[in-house]
Amino acid sequence: MKIAFVGLGTMGAPMVRRLLGAGFEVTVHNRTRAKEEPLAAAGAQRAATPREAAAGAEVACTIVNDAPDVRQVVLGPDGLAEGLAPGGVVLDMSTIAPAAARDLAAELRARDLDFVDAPCSGGSEGAQRGTLSFMVGADPETLARVRPLLEAMGSSVTRVGEVGAGQLCKAVNQVIIAGTYASVAEGLALAMASGIDAEAALEAISGGAAGSWGLVHRGPNMLKGRYPLGFRARLHRKDLGIALDAAREAGVPLPLAAWVEQLETGLIRRGYGDEDVSAIARVAREAAGIDRPGVRADDDPDRT
């Protein structure tokens, strides 16, 4: 199958490699064109514009930063919609607002093009290994057409409803990460500040009802005050903003997610936005006097 792929960042580039490995004919385009080069060396075709990339393709994939970028790439001048033949599908894997996804789908439908929102979780590591989880909003027939692509890039493909539902599911995912990480951070701050063997405590509770991916995979570094990527705090805050807007629209209060979004806003202002989202532990550690505010734990000469 011939496909177009626009957006060759830390997620997109390894996803293209997975598609090439699975035998798809991929034509790539990226705003910073140099990023196309390593993929061309791996077997992709290059195109000067999204429209050119989409010429002759059955499916056009996008994974870019936010809704205006998706709109530009899909519906802008020289966009994918101009290159796709009628009946083509736009498969957007960016994380954008559910309403933006529905708007895009409506505009594409008017041009006899289909749309699938398939945001994913699993990060750049999941993209490299092909173990992403896709949360899909689409009618079942359209999903069936793009499923082989999604299965080449991920290990889990779940349809959660019509267009926009994938983005809502991603919002749910980010909301739960927010509170789960914050509670892990709070509990571990208590462990550290109260003088017990915090590493042993983490191990003792990981297998029980307090257990979570965040506790097991981010807890040990939270205890050290280190927050290597992972997933950037500033991107998580962007996603929480989408979730909070969508929830407000649905009339759903999210007090926990709103609180974490506020804490992340402070962390980003202080220069920690490119740390992993588990840097939320800075807040609990500083509040408990484990770190001095403004001092990175690993740089603090007074740290004992």
Add this chain to the structure above:
Amino acid sequence: MKIAFVGLGTMGAPMVRRLLGAGFEVTVHNRTRAKEEPLAAAGAQRAATPREAAAGAEVACTIVNDAPDVRQVVLGPDGLAEGLAPGGVVLDMSTIAPAAARDLAAELRARDLDFVDAPCSGGSEGAQRGTLSFMVGADPETLARVRPLLEAMGSSVTRVGEVGAGQLCKAVNQVIIAGTYASVAEGLALAMASGIDAEAALEAISGGAAGSWGLVHRGPNMLKGRYPLGFRARLHRKDLGIALDAAREAGVPLPLAAWVEQLETGLIRRGYGDEDVSAIARVAREAAGIDRPGVRADDDPDRT
């Protein structure tokens, strides 16, 4: 080894059965004496008082409701301390304040008796299966003496520090459960209220960074508005109270746990204290308009 065991509730009774099964000679006592009978039928000796149960025993086990009960059973008239010979060990598996555990240990030490705090997680199911996780505060030598008992009752025994540290670890456990369950409830309320396939969404996100024991094991019932035990909300609030007191003493703020404790207080007043702690989902569901306040989801005639 000859041991005494006081407290034959939903945890204590199956723990005694595990000890008998492992070949220990167990003498039991319970305030409501009739609860001794099925264990006597299973091979335990009975005693009229804690003191009598402890006569000739090397280790005296306790698992009762709270610190005053532990003190009464251990140090009160006809208490375990009067029956144990010098060098004996009190092994308390109740969840009480770390300071109360340290006080007990100090008073017992004055009588040439040792003390171990070993609160556990895993619930009545874990007690029955012998899969409890024990969080232990004790000096290593004393732990070594009681380890065979703990290993007969649980699958994990972790020393986290000196006396009191086990209780602090249990506090950390309950703090993390509080925020994790609350964030799962909040995310799932968004999923339900926004019209996506919430069960599919739960499955899509369970394996990733949003995953937790609470999401996997309590999420499906939260979606149904059902909260079978598990662990009672009123007992979890009791434990959060201990955690908040201990944290205040250590100077550690726990805003998330404090917030959940407040929500649980309201749930208990409304008659939901004997539901599972996952009933915290009632708050998020009602706030999102999924349930009507005061109406149990499964009784609501207007529920669609």
